[in-house]
Amino acid sequence: MKRLHIDRPxxxxxxxDEVDRLVxxxxxxxxxxxxxxxxxxxxxxxxxxxxxRARRLxxxxxxxxxxxxxxxxxxxxxxxxxxxxxxxxLTQTLxxxxxxxxxxxxxxxxxxxxxxPDPSDRRGVLVRLTPEGRDRADQALAGLLAQxxxxxxxxxxxxxxxxxxxxxxxxxxxxxxxx
Amino acid sequence: MKRLHIDRPxxxxxxxDEVDRLVxxxxxxxxxxxxxxxxxxxxxxxxxxxxxRARRLxxxxxxxxxxxxxxxxxxxxxxxxxxxxxxxxLTQTLxxxxxxxxxxxxxxxxxxxxxxPDPSDRRGVLVRLTPEGRDRADQALAGLLAQxxxxxxxxxxxxxxxxxxxxxxxxxxxxxxxx
DNA sequence: CGCAAGTATCTTGACATCGAGATATAAATG
DNA sequence: CATTTATATCTCGATGTCAAGATACTTGCG
Numbered sequence: 001m002k003r004l005h006i007d008r009p010x011x012x013x014x015x016x017d018e019v020d021r022l023v024x025x026x027x028x029x030x031x032x033x034x035x036x037x038x039x040x041x042x043x044x045x046x047x048x049x050x051x052x053r054a055r056r057l058x059x060x061x062x063x064x065x066x067x068x069x070x071x072x073x074x075x076x077x078x079x080x081x082x083x084x085x086x087x088x089x090l091t092q093t094l095x096x097x098x099x100x101x102x103x104x105x106x107x108x109x110x111x112x113x114x115x116x117p118d119p120s121d122r123r124g125v126l127v128r129l130t131p132e133g134r135d136r137a138d139q140a141l142a143g144l145l146a147q148x149x150x151x152x153x154x155x156x157x158x159x160x161x162x163x164x165x166x167x168x169x170x171x172x173x174x175x176x177x178x179x
Numbered sequence: 180m181k182r183l184h185i186d187r188p189x190x191x192x193x194x195x196d197e198v199d200r201l202v203x204x205x206x207x208x209x210x211x212x213x214x215x216x217x218x219x220x221x222x223x224x225x226x227x228x229x230x231x232r233a234r235r236l237x238x239x240x241x242x243x244x245x246x247x248x249x250x251x252x253x254x255x256x257x258x259x260x261x262x263x264x265x266x267x268x269l270t271q272t273l274x275x276x277x278x279x280x281x282x283x284x285x286x287x288x289x290x291x292x293x294x295x296p297d298p299s300d301r302r303g304v305l306v307r308l309t310p311e312g313r314d315r316a317d318q319a320l321a322g323l324l325a326q327x328x329x330x331x332x333x334x335x336x337x338x339x340x341x342x343x344x345x346x347x348x349x350x351x352x353x354x355x356x357x358x
Numbered sequence: 359c360g361c362a363a364g365t366a367t368c369t370t371g372a373c374a375t376c377g378a379g380a381t382a383t384a385a386a387t388g
Numbered sequence: 389c390a391t392t393t394a395t396a397t398c399t400c401g402a403t404g405t406c407a408a409g410a411t412a413c414t415t416g417c418g
Contacts, residue, residue, distance in 0.1 A: 015351035018271070025256040033320070037327035040339055041230060043346035048227030049273045050353040051220060067374075077204040087396060092197070094228045099375055101398055106374095123383045123396045141212070148216035154348045160219055166342040167222035169333045172194035174229040246404080266366060278405055280368050285404095302366045302413040 019043045051151075058147045062140045067093075069144070071103050072112060072137040075129040082129035085118065089127065112136060198222045230330075237326045241319045246272075248323070250282050251291060251316035254308040261308035264297065268306065291315060 019042045026035045055066050064072070074092045075082045086100050093100070104127055107113040112133035118124030129137070152160055198221045205214045234245050243251070253271045254261045265279050272279070283306055286292040291312035297303030308316070331339055 015347075015355050017347050017350040017354040019350065020347070022256065022271075025258070029256055029258050030317075030320070033324065035324065036339070037324055037331055039343035040331060040346065041327050043343065043350055044223055045227050045230055046273065047346060047350050047353070048224050050350070051224055065374095077201065077208055079204070079208050085396080086398095092201075094225065096376055097397065098377075098399080102374075118396090121384075121396080123381095125397070138209075141209070145212065145214065145216055148220050151349065151352075152216055152219060154352065155345065159345055159348075160215070162341065163345040164218040164222065166334065166338055166345070167219065167226060168194075168196050168199070169338075170330065171196040171198065171222055171226050171229070173330075173333065174226070175196040176194050244404095264366080265368090275406055276367065277369075277407075281404075297366095300366080300414075302411095304367070 017043070018046060054147060054151070055144065058143050059140055062136060062143060064136060064140050067095075067103060068107060068112070069137070069140050071100075071107060071127075072129065072133050073141060075113065075127065076134060076137040076141075082134060083116070083126045085124055085126060087124075107133070196222070197225060233326060233330070234323065237322050238319055241315060241322060243315060243319050246282060247286060247291070248316070248319050250279075250286060250306075251308065251312050252320060254292065254306065255313060255316040255320075261313060262295070262305045264303055264305055266303075286312070 019039065022042060023035055023038055026033065026038070052066065055069075059066060059069055070093045071089060074089055075084055078084050086097065086104060089104075090097060090100050095103075104113060104115065108115060111130055113127050113129055116126045116128055118126050155163065198218065201221060202214055202217055205212065205217070231245065234248075238245055238248055249272045250268060253268055254263055257263050265276065265283060268283075269276060269279055274282075283292060283294065287294060290309055292306050292308055295305045295307055297305050334342065
């Protein structure tokens with residue numbers, strides 16, 4: 001079972017990161033274990049955490065929190081009349097129903113969304129973006145894309161394509177077989 | 180500016196995921212924007228969220244929360260005598276100092292770590308793993324690796340290596356230029 | 359030596375999230 | 389139809405996180 005990346009001259013081809021140090025530490029402390037999975041998945045988790053911080057900063061210029069952006073843009077993407085059920089918002093944002101109720105309450109109080117009864121199902125509710133909510137979503141999206149482009153400048157166009165494809169193979173099972 | 184992945188026959192080469200749907204929706208609603216960055220970074224964020232859930236499940240078999248695992252394994256990796264300062268734990272776990280104080284309090288109450296005065300700096304504290312804390316960390320790590328291997332079975336060995344390398348290029352700036 | 363600036367950790371209060379259960383309605387079954 | 393089962397959303401209590409500031413100690417510099 002050959003392992004990749006052992007003794008790879010990182011200083012010549014790029015920077016070392018915290019996960020390299022983490023993996024090296026495990027190999028020293030637990031040489032009996034194969035910790036190769038961490039090379040991928042610990043990087044995913046740590047990068048996501050860094051991205052959260054960066055996004056929080058980018059959105060603060062537009063007076064939005066990351067969770068507000070997530071809800072508003074889900075509605076924006078739905079297209080006119082910019083409305084979805086709370087349940088549809090759940091699957092897009094990966095939060096629980098209690099959280100989504102709370103988010104909708106707060107966004108409604110700020111005037112960025114409004115709640116309407118679902119005409120075809122009396123249990124249901126539709127959440128609709130207000131014109132101001134739509135504008136805020138559009139502005140924040142532009143800012144986010146600018147920031148993300150800067151982060152991705154580390155990679156060539158084809159590398160970005162490769163990376164997206166590899167990540168898709170990992171996310172697809174979660175998104176399709178309901179996890 | 181040619182875009183990759185347009186009209187790619189996903190059904191033949193793999194599954195579509197939520198981000199494919201998200202990107203398609205943006206291209207319909209905002210054809211004026213180049214949303215290619217989302218192909219990579221939205222997948223990172225969503226995958227991390229799925230991984231959090233999966234980890235929570237895996238650790239619950241060992242009676243640990245993800246945050247407990249993060250702290251205990253940071254100490255475990257440090258090697259005997261399994262101790263680090265709260266500050267060192269901060270940089271490894273990417274949380275704030277208030278959070279770390281709280282985590283250490285709770286882990287100490289459960290008997291998994293103990294706080295010692297730093298002999299060389301009277302402001303400082305050292306956090307040390309107890310023998311039970313060490314055992315719990317080792318057990319949970321084995322469980323985590325098994326689960327992660329299952330998730331990564333979607334990819335070949337060389338694809339995993341490629342993916343790790345691409346992710347490293349994105350994480351390195353965050354981990355090296357203090358962000 | 360003595361003071362200013364820096365560092366390490368902890369405290370506090372606000373807030374977002376989760377999970378479990380409650381409520382109301384819809385769909386399926388016989 | 390009546391009854392069971394499933395679905396959609398909301399309520400509520402507990403908990404973890406963050407940000408900002410407080411405290412205590414250390415280091416650098418004149």
